[in-house]
């Protein structure tokens with residue numbers, strides 16, 4: 001099954017995508033992760049993307065469309081995948097439709113105040129991709145899974161969070177209607193506790 005996880009930053013797309021991918025045995029394709037890796041490795045794509053990401057803006061469509069087109073051509077995508085964080089504009093969705101057939105779009109819905117709280121308290125492990133909220137950590141700064149240092153992403157700092165939400169409402173939220181009109185959209189409540197949200201996603205996917 002070829003699936004898109006749609007939703008604002010902080011809705012839990014990444015966390016849920018990891019779990020659902022594990023359950024279904026398909027890869028998670030996160031454009032945010034791919035771009036952050038490119039920045040860390042200092043590739044030309046990373047260098048071009050960094051300023052946009054640091055401001056909370058979207059990276060140009062042409063850059064992310066090429067990344068996803070190449071990634072979906074890999075053999076591990078043949079039995080399905082979850083796109084996490086792509087598409088984020090109508091132009092990206094239209095381009096995607098020219099090289100992929102999407103079966104379901106899961107919109108993970110959360111209100112802005114909760115998103116601000118989640119994102120500004122989020123801490124991530126750059127070594128294994130683990131994600132935490134400061135309220136779970138009891139002051140610890142280490143990843144429970146692999147022991148590496150946890151960091152706050154630069155774009156999770158307060159002022160960048162607000163611009164990411166503005167960008168989401170202006171450029172990405174129109175995709176909800178785009179996919180509803182195509183009969184692909186299912187919605188889950190992303191404010192549910194993590195396990196309940198996971199169960200709701202499996203249920204709407206019929207998995």
Ligand code: AMP
Nearest residue numbers: 031032052053057058059064085086088
């Ligand atoms: P994420 O980890 O999905 O929140 O993405 C982090 C940042 O990467 C975003 O704020 C954008 O700057 C950039 N990014 C990720 N995916 C896309 C996309 N599909 N289109 C444009 N920019 C993206």
